[in-house]
Structure formats: structure tokens, C-alpha cells
Amino acid sequence: MRAAAQAARPAAPVLGVLAALLIGALLLALAGIDPLMAYGVMLRGAFGGSRQVQETILKAVPLALVGLGLSVSLRARMWNIGGEGQYFIGALFGTMVAVTFPGWPAWLLVPAVLAGGLLGGGLWAAIPAWLRTRRGMNEIISTLMLNYIAVLLVEYLVRGPLQDPASYLPESAQFAPAARMPALIGRLHLGVFIALALVPLCYLLIWRTPLGFKLRAVGSRARVARTAGIDPAASIAFALIFSGALAGLAGLIEVSYLHTRLKGQLISGGYGFSGILVALISRLNPFAVVIVAIFFAALTIGMDATHSLAQVPATLADALQALVVLLVLGADALARRGE
Amino acid sequence: MRGIVKHFPGVLANDHVDFELARGEIHALLGENGAGKTTLMNILYGLYRPDAGEILLGEQAVHFRSAFDAIARGLGMVHQHFMLVNSFSVAENMTLGQPSPRQPLLEDPNTVRRRIAEISNQHGLRVDPTAVVWQLSVGEQQRVEILKALYRGAEVLILDEPTAVLTPQETDELLAILRSLAGQGKSIVFISHKLHEVMAASDRVTVLRDGRVVGTVPTRETDERALAKMMVGRDVTLAVAKGSARPGEVLLQVDGVFADSDRELPCLQGLSLKVRAGEIVGIAGVAGNGQTELEEAIVGLRPVKRGRIRVCSTDVTNQSPKTCIQAGIGLIPSDRYGMGMLPDFSVADNLVLSTHAGPRFTRRGLLNRGAIRAHAAKLVHDFDVRTPSVDTPGGALSGGNIQKMILARELSGQPRVLIAAQPTRGLDVSATEFIHRQIIAQRDTGVAILLLSTELDEVLALSDRIAVIYEGQIAGMVDRAEADLHEIGLMMAGRGGPARGAEAGP
Numbered sequence: 074m075r076a077a078a079q080a081a082r083p084a085a086p087v088l089g090v091l092a093a094l095l096i097g098a099l100l101l102a103l104a105g106i107d108p109l110m111a112y113g114v115m116l117r118g119a120f121g122g123s124r125q126v127q128e129t130i131l132k133a134v135p136l137a138l139v140g141l142g143l144s145v146s147l148r149a150r151m152w153n154i155g156g157e158g159q160y161f162i163g164a165l166f167g168t169m170v171a172v173t174f175p176g177w178p179a180w181l182l183v184p185a186v187l188a189g190g191l192l193g194g195g196l197w198a199a200i201p202a203w204l205r206t207r208r209g210m211n212e213i214i215s216t217l218m219l220n221y222i223a224v225l226l227v228e229y230l231v232r233g234p235l236q237d238p239a240s241y242l243p244e245s246a247q248f249a250p251a252a253r254m255p256a257l258i259g260r261l262h263l264g265v266f267i268a269l270a271l272v273p274l275c276y277l278l279i280w281r282t283p284l285g286f287k288l289r290a291v292g293s294r295a296r297v298a299r300t301a302g303i304d305p306a307a308s309i310a311f312a313l314i315f316s317g318a319l320a321g322l323a324g325l326i327e328v329s330y331l332h333t334r335l336k337g338q339l340i341s342g343g344y345g346f347s348g349i350l351v352a353l354i355s356r357l358n359p360f361a362v363v364i365v366a367i368f369f370a371a372l373t374i375g376m377d378a379t380h381s382l383a384q385v386p387a388t389l390a391d392a393l394q395a396l397v398v399l400l401v402l403g404a405d406a407l408a409r410r411g412e
Numbered sequence: 413m414r415g416i417v418k419h420f421p422g423v424l425a426n427d428h429v430d431f432e433l434a435r436g437e438i439h440a441l442l443g444e445n446g447a448g449k450t451t452l453m454n455i456l457y458g459l460y461r462p463d464a465g466e467i468l469l470g471e472q473a474v475h476f477r478s479a480f481d482a483i484a485r486g487l488g489m490v491h492q493h494f495m496l497v498n499s500f501s502v503a504e505n506m507t508l509g510q511p512s513p514r515q516p517l518l519e520d521p522n523t524v525r526r527r528i529a530e531i532s533n534q535h536g537l538r539v540d541p542t543a544v545v546w547q548l549s550v551g552e553q554q555r556v557e558i559l560k561a562l563y564r565g566a567e568v569l570i571l572d573e574p575t576a577v578l579t580p581q582e583t584d585e586l587l588a589i590l591r592s593l594a595g596q597g598k599s600i601v602f603i604s605h606k607l608h609e610v611m612a613a614s615d616r617v618t619v620l621r622d623g624r625v626v627g628t629v630p631t632r633e634t635d636e637r638a639l640a641k642m643m644v645g646r647d648v649t650l651a652v653a654k655g656s657a658r659p660g661e662v663l664l665q666v667d668g669v670f671a672d673s674d675r676e677l678p679c680l681q682g683l684s685l686k687v688r689a690g691e692i693v694g695i696a697g698v699a700g701n702g703q704t705e706l707e708e709a710i711v712g713l714r715p716v717k718r719g720r721i722r723v724c725s726t727d728v729t730n731q732s733p734k735t736c737i738q739a740g741i742g743l744i745p746s747d748r749y750g751m752g753m754l755p756d757f758s759v760a761d762n763l764v765l766s767t768h769a770g771p772r773f774t775r776r777g778l779l780n781r782g783a784i785r786a787h788a789a790k791l792v793h794d795f796d797v798r799t800p801s802v803d804t805p806g807g808a809l810s811g812g813n814i815q816k817m818i819l820a821r822e823l824s825g826q827p828r829v830l831i832a833a834q835p836t837r838g839l840d841v842s843a844t845e846f847i848h849r850q851i852i853a854q855r856d857t858g859v860a861i862l863l864l865s866t867e868l869d870e871v872l873a874l875s876d877r878i879a880v881i882y883e884g885q886i887a888g889m890v891d892r893a894e895a896d897l898h899e900i901g902l903m904m905a906g907r908g909g910p911a912r913g914a915e916a917g918p
Contacts, residue, residue, distance in 0.1 A: 282779065289757070297750070297752065300751040301765035302737045303734075304732065
């Protein structure tokens, strides 16, 4: 029975997704919509052609970046729920670089804004890291609370000091073209390839470096790690700051590529939170993060398509996404029970 | 009990066990850890249900669905870990879980107290009914447990390793109480793995090995050696062979150390001791007198409020565990699972917990899996760690093999000072033998060894000098050769420290 459960474990997420789609079909049918037709529209909307595929990949980038960061921090058992706030502060720092040095050439400005994104997210996560390691404050609470502060801070700045003088809308000045993510293949921009490059790097970091060894040891049993001479505070701080930096990078990339200027709430589709789910469903495997991020992105884009083409209510898309999360995590827990 | 069978996932804990208990007898149940003693008694007490077999009380077959059923039929059990509510008085603990005769009010406290007094007088169990449990010593708490069972009308008493937490004097008192109870017709099952107690206390002995009964013999007709052979299945050397120590310079010096316990109460109160190269200093004492805190203070896990700790001429007072390790400390922690190993890390990774970042195992920033696995393969072989492979998760190993793995790791770091805390607790005879031999071998290569053990037998067997810890201080220190068991026992109980040795160490 134990062996069977172990064999079932890799298949569990797939079964969970199938179950979610079945229940989703039931919901669609109840709403008077032909499920097969709706799923067909959804599939074409997400993967129907080169344009759709590119769109889906672009949408997956922020999810993957936040998910990758968490796949590292959760190894140290650090629940960074503050991805959303770090995303906003990363976007803010990158924007400040972009609007301060609009005359810089692209080869200098692009790395500079990227560094701004990493730095902003990392600094924002350094606050809960400090609170946790020096003051013993639970990181779940602090990261969660800092989200509100970050979003409201950005909301204020785009209405005040950072507001574009030429605009009446709550938004910053536009990024100079040299500050935007350059498209490399079709519409796939630099950010896509940065995210892809980070996948094996995160894997190496966790499984092949002394740093990752320490992170995992602290996450496994901090007291054992400490007894063995590992400083849990350093691992905890690294885990939070690393995941914060990647969330900040995600925010900056979205702003620089998609919105081309800093705005308020609009700049995030809740990626800071969805990224947590991506990491959990991937069971903290960086390679799986990419797949799950694309799946989530496809779900969102596909549902947009069904909304406009098949008159499926947008709330159903959210319901389906929630179903997927619940059933995949549930299937995983079931498969794990046998171990 | 007839033909009792109990399976747990992966183990057959009881394999057709027959066990009988006569009225008025003390029946010892002897066996190594994992032999199935506790399982058998938990079945008798209704905590587990047997897969097969039956329990007869007198002539009548009984089926206990829970401990309540067992209690109702006159069984009482004193567990290794006491089942008392610490913030309740002795009297309140008696009535806990018992229906009150005047619901919804609790039973009249005076009645309860009178009954307690009655039972304690009858059996010589001195206990103050108004005392709150946490204020009582471990020995007293144990008496409360026995009293509780009797209060509930127990005719059969099961005691699971009752002497593990007692001083030698308390053990003698307990054995006297048990004999008096048996004299009044109570039947007693006495679970133990200590041969001399079994010889001293019991009328009959049943030996269990690997879940099966090896035999039941009247105690008068056997001796320790024969019982040991039944228990282990081969001849065992009861004494540890070791030559005399050749102590060198002082490598560990603890000087007037004060530290608080986890509950932020003063725990170590000016403790001083010295351990020299090539000697084993054993700390005897009843659990809870500062052993854990001393262990943690030395390895940098517990803040020291006053005093100094020096390791090989490095001052490590309040330094990080890392610094302590670099200064030359190796630790076999008392809390094997909470401090010593990571259950989800492979054996290989567990063996490099503190050394993985060094040049031997990390090249150009990346861990060298090959070197780590080769290192593990060698240690697993040298220390006889029984594991399917070096990639097996550490948590899948048995207790003895986990301890060997920890020992292998600590010794591979070539410590100058080895802190061995409860190094063989819960281990079987062969693993214990192995670990004792390794500790002595380390001593002979010039390592300074501090042995912390609540098993007095172990302290006596291994130590060159014996210090007794009592309430966070060294109550006295004696050479092994001059050690007097009675005197050590008195010091463990906080009475009559010897005139010599108030100042610990040479």
C-alpha cells in the first residue's frame, strides 16, 4: 500500500487537475454553458496560436518568478506571504531608476532597472527578516501586513511625488524605451529568459550549494541545524530576502514591459499571492514551477477568452482556479498519507 | 494472556506471547528495547487491541476496548512518563476521570483525603494529599501514580520501567513498597531491562526477545548472566573492558557557570568542573538537575549568565555552536532527534551536517556529492551503521543506528573534547556495547570526555572520575576506584555531600 501511494504521488497533481476540470464542467453545465465548448474556447484562447502561446508565456513570467523565490524560501520553512508587497516595492525601485536616468543607454539602463527591482523587493523582505531574526516576530504576519503598506505607499507615490506631471491619472512618468524589457523572440522579452535562466539556478542553489544545504537543514529542524553549527538566522534572512528580490523583479518586469509606467493596484493581478500557490503545487520543485505557472496563466487567459467569446461569467474562472488549487493540494495530501 | 499477536507496520511486536500472572506475585517482564514488553502491557491495559490471542482474568475471557475497561476490572498502570496533571493537587489527581458521587459537584475533598490517607498507611506510601504535583520529586510523583492506581481499586499493577527515573535509594524504597503490596495479595508486573533489579525484586521472570517469549523462570533459580543470555540471545560481557586512564592537560574547564532553564528559572548555579585529556568524567544525577542545561551551555546552545567555559584554551562562553565546534567540541546530544539528526536528510547528508561547507565537500561553490557519499560509505562501514544505503533518509534508521550515525559524524570531526549525553539511552545491548567501546577508544587516544547519564550503571562502568550533579551544582566528585554507591546515591538525592570534593576537579 505504501509503495502504491508513493507511486501515485507524482500522478496526484494531474489527477487533481482532471478532477477540478470535471467539477468545473459541472459548474459550467449548471450555468447553462456547454462545458466542452467552453473548454475548447479556453484551450484555443491560451494555446490556439503563436500569439496566444506568447501571451500565456508572458503572463506566466511574474507567477514563475514569485513561485521560484518561494520554492527557495519554503525550503527553509519561511512563509513569505509578502510577495505582493515586494512586487510593488520592486516595481517602485525600478521605476525610480528608470525615471531618474531616462537618458542612459539601454545596455546600462535595463540592467539598472532590473537591479532596482531586485533591490526593492529584497529590501522590503529584509524588514520581516530583521523582525524575525532579531525580534522573533512571526514572518507570516509581518510579510502579510507589509503588503498593505507597500501597495498603499505606491498608491500614494503615483498620486504625489512620482506622478507624471503631464498626466492627470495616478501614474508615474513613462519608462523611456531604453528602460523597457527588450523583446528578443517575437514578443518574448528579456524577462522571460531571465525567469527561465533562474530555474536551473534555483535548483542548483537548493540542492547543490552549501547555502541550499543550510536552508534545507534549517527548514527541516532548526535546532538540529543550530547544534551542527549552522546559523539559522542567516538562512532565514537569506530565504526571505531572496524570495523578496524575485518578487520585486517580477513587479519591475511587469511595469517595465506591460504598463511602461508605475501605476497603483492595477499593476498586479495578485501575482504575489498566486505565486505562493504555484510554489506549493510545484512541491517547491523549480522546474515544476514553470509548468504550473504556465498552467495558471493559461487558465486565466483561457477564461478571459471564454468570458468574451462564450459568455462564461468571469467569477467562474476564479472558481475554477480555486478548485484546481484545492484538488491538487488535496490529492497530494491523500497520496502522501500512505508514506 | 494467551497467544497474543500484535503487528505494527513493518514489525511484529508480539508473536504468540503467553504470559500469566499469579495473585500476590511480582512478575518481571524483561527484554531489550523493542522486544515488545510495553506493547504487551499496553494490550493488557486496553490501550492496544491484539490482532490475535485472548486475555483471561481468572477463568473469564475479557475484551478491553479502552483503559477505562481495564481500570474497571481492577488493572492499574504506572507509565514511564507520568500521567499526572502537574497543576493539580495529589487529591485532585486521584479523582480525575472518576465519576463523582454527588454530581455535578466534585467529590467531597475530605472524603478523598481520608481515603488517600487510608491507602497510604496501609501500603507505606507516604504522600501529602494536598501537595501540588509539580512540587513533588520524581520519586514522590511515582508514588502518587501507584496510589492513583490503588485508589481506583487496582488488584493488578503494571509498572513500566519504574526505576529509570529514580536514585538508588528511591529504587530501594520502591522495591520495598512493591513487596509489601504483593504481600497483601496485589499482583505486580514489573517491566525492566535492568538485571539486578529484576533479581532483587521479582518472584518470576518472563524474558521477551523480538516479540517472542524466550522463557519464564522463577527468579530463585536463575542469575544475571543467564537472564542476560536469554535477553540478548548470546553471551554478553556485562562489564566494560578498559585500561586505566592516563590523564593529560585540562581540555574542558567549566568555571562557576550560572544559566537559566527553558522556564527561565535559575538552573545551573555556579557549576564547576574540569575534564583532562584522556579521561572520562561521568556526571551522575537524577534527571532534571541541570544535565541538559550543562550540555547546552558547553556547546553554545544556552546563554551563560555568569562564569566561563574554556575548551582547549579557547574561551567559548556564550559563543555560537559553530565556534564551539571549531574549538574542538564534539557532541552526542541527549535529544537525539531534536538536536542530533535530520530525519528527512540522507544518511550521507546527516554525516556532513557541520562539515559540508569545508573544502573537502565543496568545490567551486558546489557540493561534491561524490566526496560526501564516499565519506559516508566509509563511516557507515567503520561504525557499523546498518542502513540500506547512504542515500536512505536518516529517519528510516533504528534508534541504535541513528546513534551510531551521530557518533560517526562527531568522531569524524576529530574532537578534542567529547560531550556524550545519554549516549545509550533506549539502545539495545549490542549497540550499547559498541558505543561504550568507541567512547573508551576515544579516551585512549587522548580525547577529554564528559559523560552525562542518568543511568548510574553506565556512569560507573565508563567513568574514570565521577561527579554528582544536584540542583545545578556539582555535589561531589570521586575517583571511580574510590566510588561508594551509597554515598553517590545520597549525593544524587541532595543529602550529605562528602567533605572532600566540594571543590570539583583536581
